[in-house]
Amino acid sequence: MAQLKKSRCTLSGIGMVVAMALCIPFQAEASQPELEVVAEWNHLNWDLGDPAAEKAFNDKQDYKKAMLHGVKVDSKGNMYVSTARWGGAQVPATLSKLVKKGNGWVLQPFPNKNLNDINNPKGLKAVLGFEIDRNDVMWILDQGHIAGAPNKQGDEKLIGWDLKNNREIARYEFTNEQVDFTCSFLNDVAVDNDAGVIYITDSGIMCNPLKGGLLVYNMHTKEAKRVLTVPQWVNDEPGFTFKIHERDVLKAKEGKPNSMKTGADGIALSGDKKTLYWTNLTGNRLLSIPAEKLRDFSLNEAALEKLVRIDTVLPSNTDGMTADRKGNVYMTALTLNGLMKRDVQTGKVTPLVTNNEIAWPDTLGWGPDGWLYFVSNHLNLWVDGDMNFDNPPVSNFRIYRVHLGEQPYTIK
Template identity: 55%
Template sequence: MKERKRCLARAVACVALACGFSGVMAQTNAAPIAQTVAEWNRLPFVFDDANAAQRYDSEQLYKKVLLQGVKLDSQGNIYVTTARWGGTDVPATLSKLVRKDGNWVLQPYPSAAMNKVGDPHALQSVLGFEIDRNDVMWILDQGHIAGAPSTQGAEKLVLWDIKHNREIQRHDFTDAETDKKCSFLNDVAVDNDSGFAYITDSGILCDPLHGGLIVYDQKHNTARRILDQTVFTNDEAGFTFRIDNQQVLPKTPMRTGADGIALSGDKRTLYWTNLSGHALYSIDTALLRDFHSTPTTLQTAIKRVATLPSNTDGMTANRHGQIYMTALEHNGLMRFDEKTGRISTVISDPDMVWPDTLAWGPDGDLYFVTGHLNLWVANEMDFDHPSVPNFRIWKIKADGPSYTAK
């Protein structure tokens, strides 16, 4: 019966690709072939301590660990994040994929010490991150572990030089920039040309939500919180969504504010979405870089450029005016054309459940993670014999930028 349902789902996906989702999303070219880069039912780590490794398996601590983010450096090395939503037993929150006995495993990065729980100088819970064209990793630390309030210095942005294996800068967020109880630092978009970065704060740890955006100035190592608790950064009222024809958290619908974020290829426009909503927003980055821009000026400058056929989690852009977004409600990826406003299907597959982060590889391929978060939050994830692997990294051929043009 399961296989029959999966075959039916694949047939429906093929029809969707040919016709466009619900008549809203168009498909003009053949869908790219998705390759599986890595997959796991449960996430394996490299442990320095044999006792810790044994405990990870015997106490089934792997059930607390989820795969969220993926990024690649200029050499094609793959890095992933596993935010500590499940508690202190998550071995590392940032890792590099390495081979062990022919399989991909997660090696704490930059080191085990830099992933130490309880040390605010170390990485506590990383979800979003980026690797820029200079091989500098911009690491966004949520600070919170299992939703508990963060300690001083835990919520931060750390810039790590991959080539020289050293930290080159960090910014500890002040109370004016993040709320140590409510903030949920989600993702970051980096502009090497101007030295600015843009961060989404989903604000999910309080009710009402405390969503917002944060603008970071690398040159002066300063930040500014904007659009705090506005309709542009909080959840859409009454919004619910379904994955695989099941409502996500039906009793208490998932509510999440500002989430996916991306810079246009020319860096002049910032795009973002709220996970709990269908709106795609944009604003001129010149206004954001001016820390004297008033809240009223910023709000009136925001454009609702599209109503999306699916909510989205991860976003990225190429140099040709196209914004790629994950499509949670349609198990795949969609694309927004800046010039025409057209939204089209990139790929859809019933195995692509909860597509999360997007990343460009050095060869221009587009990588993304699927992690079945809907099953984990409903306590329904099978870590032993799932019908498809719980966690996957995929890649597809896409019209992406060369690495040096990011």
């Protein structure tokens, strides 16, 4: 495990802002890359361009309804984060750009306040997964649900936003045949610019039993298809349970045992773009399928089911995934408190970096020059209502990064 060596920057003049831009180096063992904290918060704060609204958000402690999910970085090094509105409409934005304020970071609604307006019928409702491709186009996956409420047509959608020209260039609204407006939980995306397709996971957690699945969107034809719904490949593994820092995930309630059930979650495209990998969060199998078969809409599900392979059994279940140009696959490791790596040459999966200050490593994102970013968000405490927003022993929300090479590794 990496040993911590911290040199904290001074935090001053931020007022209500608890976000900190720290650049804290963590000295890892020789076998592990150095782990660095880029930003951290005890609770999230937004720059809304409206001091009264910002004060009300803090005074009412609406920040307790907001948690950090994903981080992505564009070609200029700008960081963007998602905050799905699991806690309700009080979360002022579901997609934001990080901007400096004093010595810290605050969240600024992105692309703008209007698109994040909960009352905008064409706006973003609850973004969890998103990705920035090699052309600096941000592909935004809106799962739609506000505090678990059922969706209606237009809530679940995929939007392409051109970061260079600051404009929307694509929009696809999923139908109730492609997603279940009650059960679906659109989770994450993997982008293939060469083939012009986007692969999507649906965790299906809003119903019991789950209704997980995989979807594919074709950028050129602007068509989408739900391509895989076979329960054994896209739902939870029966009987699988796990702990974070020796704590059960989800409290036992009303005599029922703790049980987190989540289907298809992390997703990544191999370096040669020939293989699509994914995992079910409630399980520890790394699954794969030939990507070209998955995007062939003429194939039926029975044919695709026969092509699914269990690549390996992982040492931990995982939430976020990505791959580099060489073909190595990187995954967050929930029970190991860090990241793990599948070596392209041997297929062996080993811990990449671990640290006890990491809790629920969530989503991964590539930055320029070989930096790999990821979020640690104590999701297990938040969902149980046990998060300490005032003086936690470790900051509730952190963005870390590790340096894996001099050249950009992203294969998008």
